[in-house]
Every structure is written in structure tokens, then in C-alpha cells.
Amino acid sequence: MPCCYRTTADRWICAPFRCRSLRAAACLISILALGASAASIVRDGDGFRVNGWTPAIQPADWSAILTIHVGSLEAPPLLGSYAVTGDGLTFHPRFAITPGVRVFAKFAPPSGSPMVEEFANLRETHAPSTSVARVLPSADLLPSNQLKLYLEFSAPMSRGEASKRVHLYGEGGEEVDLPFVEIEQELWDPEQKRLTMLFDPGRIKRGVLPLAELGGALVEGELYELRIDRGWPDAEGRPLVEEHRKRFQAGPADRTAVDPASWKITAPTPGTREPVLVAFGEPLDAAVLVRCLEIRGDGQPLAGSGSAQDAETQWRFEPEEPWAAGSYQLAVCGTLEDLAGNKIGKLFDVDTFQPVTVSIATGSVSIPFRIGGQ
Numbered sequence: 001m002p003c004c005y006r007t008t009a010d011r012w013i014c015a016p017f018r019c020r021s022l023r024a025a026a027c028l029i030s031i032l033a034l035g036a037s038a039a040s041i042v043r044d045g046d047g048f049r050v051n052g053w054t055p056a057i058q059p060a061d062w063s064a065i066l067t068i069h070v071g072s073l074e075a076p077p078l079l080g081s082y083a084v085t086g087d088g089l090t091f092h093p094r095f096a097i098t099p100g101v102r103v104f105a106k107f108a109p110p111s112g113s114p115m116v117e118e119f120a121n122l123r124e125t126h127a128p129s130t131s132v133a134r135v136l137p138s139a140d141l142l143p144s145n146q147l148k149l150y151l152e153f154s155a156p157m158s159r160g161e162a163s164k165r166v167h168l169y170g171e172g173g174e175e176v177d178l179p180f181v182e183i184e185q186e187l188w189d190p191e192q193k194r195l196t197m198l199f200d201p202g203r204i205k206r207g208v209l210p211l212a213e214l215g216g217a218l219v220e221g222e223l224y225e226l227r228i229d230r231g232w233p234d235a236e237g238r239p240l241v242e243e244h245r246k247r248f249q250a251g252p253a254d255r256t257a258v259d260p261a262s263w264k265i266t267a268p269t270p271g272t273r274e275p276v277l278v279a280f281g282e283p284l285d286a287a288v289l290v291r292c293l294e295i296r297g298d299g300q301p302l303a304g305s306g307s308a309q310d311a312e313t314q315w316r317f318e319p320e321e322p323w324a325a326g327s328y329q330l331a332v333c334g335t336l337e338d339l340a341g342n343k344i345g346k347l348f349d350v351d352t353f354q355p356v357t358v359s360i361a362t363g364s365v366s367i368p369f370r371i372g373g374q
Contacts, residue, residue, distance in 0.1 A: 047092035095237030159372035179217035325372030
């Protein structure tokens, strides 16, 4: 007769009095290891679960019992969170696992033999949802001395990927060699949803060695295509919904300072909430533009919302309250730039080459206009 047997309630009991002493000892050991031997590791949504095992105590470190490794068992275990539920012990990784890789789950209970399960060709449990919202400037004709591009995403992105994921191709299909400055920290906004890409200033400013040796990154009259790889992971580790492409042509270099005196202001009708429209006559830097202009009345900023329009060649301001007749001012900060980095009264490439982090002047100008009357 066996010394251990299974009951109808799926429990095991031992009857050592029916066995010899050695068999009784082995029976007791088998009971201790039973939970582990009956366990199995399965996928649980975007995580993993050990079925058929519930710990008698809560360990101080769950990672000593269940670990998940990508590529091989020798790889460092993934970071994540553990939980014990009625279904068993579960683990959910901090970041989503890239589909198609080999994953090894190792279960090593306090008693019993370790168990290893391999999972291959994992499918995405959550479809990618992050996309490229837009690339600025939005115009399809950019000066050949273009200074910046802004990549805007629908959700926060991961860092340290830009140099591998952003490519510029010429019209012949060849990739442009090193068009952008590679900055280790990358220039993200606080939300990590907008990245500033800088064309190499050394290939823009006249009289410096990189421009003389390599030429400009953009050549007037040539067509280009910017490509953003789908494989760029967002902050959750998931790839983008799709690849993004922007086509544009390089036009003549812009070597003229920004001149607010040439702008045209269209005033609204008193008593309405019609917008003030400001036409620049050229596209300006979109990211700087939205925070660099404001309307003032009696010296105080007016409440309302401003936005760039018409491929960043125009600014539109809508007030919260109806306009009163009277005098107003359009305040312009000194950091405003055009697409080539030229500021008010100051060209970008007349300076000697300096680090990208060089400080810039912050003077401002004010343009008066009237609403109603003479």
C-alpha cells in the first residue's frame, strides 16, 4: 500500500504507519515538494503566472522565487511587480516585452525543484498606440540653412533612441551623413513628447571647417525625406503605430534677420471676440513662436489663446473677453527666431561657431496697434 495518497478533495495525506520508516520519511518530503511539482507557468495578459502554487508564507523577496529573462537564462531578470491572488503568483514586467523575442520564466520555490518554461514568438498583448503627431516646421519648403526640426508624439517617448531612429534621405535614396547634432541627453520637453533635432551648426555657418569640408546637410533645390522608424519605443516600451515620413525641398538660404516692422496686424471689430491676426511674411520657429508673442492692453497681458497658423507664417490670438476700442501692443520677446535661427536684428551665421548651449539675447520689442476709431 502506498504511504501517501490523493483524496477526492484534491488533498494529499500520509499514512506512515502503513509504511516502513524510510518510506515514511520519503513520503513527508514528497508532500513538501508537491506544490512545486504540480505548478505550471503560463502567460497572464502582459505578464506571467504560476498556477497551482500558493505560498504558506509571504517571502521578503519574490524575485528569489520567480524571475523572467529575455534572450537567455543568463540575462538579468526583468524588473516588475509581483502579486499573489487566488489564481497563483503573478509577475507583470515594468516595460512591455518586444514581440518575437525568446523569454524564459524560472520558478524556484522554497521547497522542491526549480522549473523553467520557455516562451517564444510572444505577441503584443496591447496594440501600439503612440504615433508621430507632426513634424515641425510644417512647410514643405525649408531654407537650406534650416536650424531645427521638432518631432511631436502623441504620448511620452523613451530617451536615447533618436540617433538610431531618425534618418534623412536625399532624393536619390541615399542617407545624408550626420545631418544632426548628436546630443547625449537629447532635447526633450518636460512631458517627453516633443524632441528638438538640431541640424549641425558647423554645416550651416559660413567660414567654419565642417561646412568647408562636408558641405551643408541640405542643398538648395534638392528634395529630402525624413523618416522616423516604427521601432522607436515609447515610454512604455511599445513601438510606434507606424513609420512616419516627411518630404520637403530645400530652398534658398535665409540670411535675413527677423523684422517685426514688416509684419501686418489685422485688428478685430470692437465688441466682438474676433481674433487678432499677425502675418510675418515668412515662417517662424513654431516652438518659440507660441510662447513669444502676447497682446497687451494698458501694459497688461490680455487673457486669451494664441496659435501658429498657415505653416507658421501667421499668429492668431483669440481673447477671452470681447474687445474694447482703444490702443494695444503686440509684445515680442527677443528669443523669437525664423527657421534658420535668425533673430530680431541678429543673423545666426555671422557669429563664430559656438556650442549649441550658448546663451542668447533676450531683448523684446513692442508693436502698437488700435482697435476701433482712428
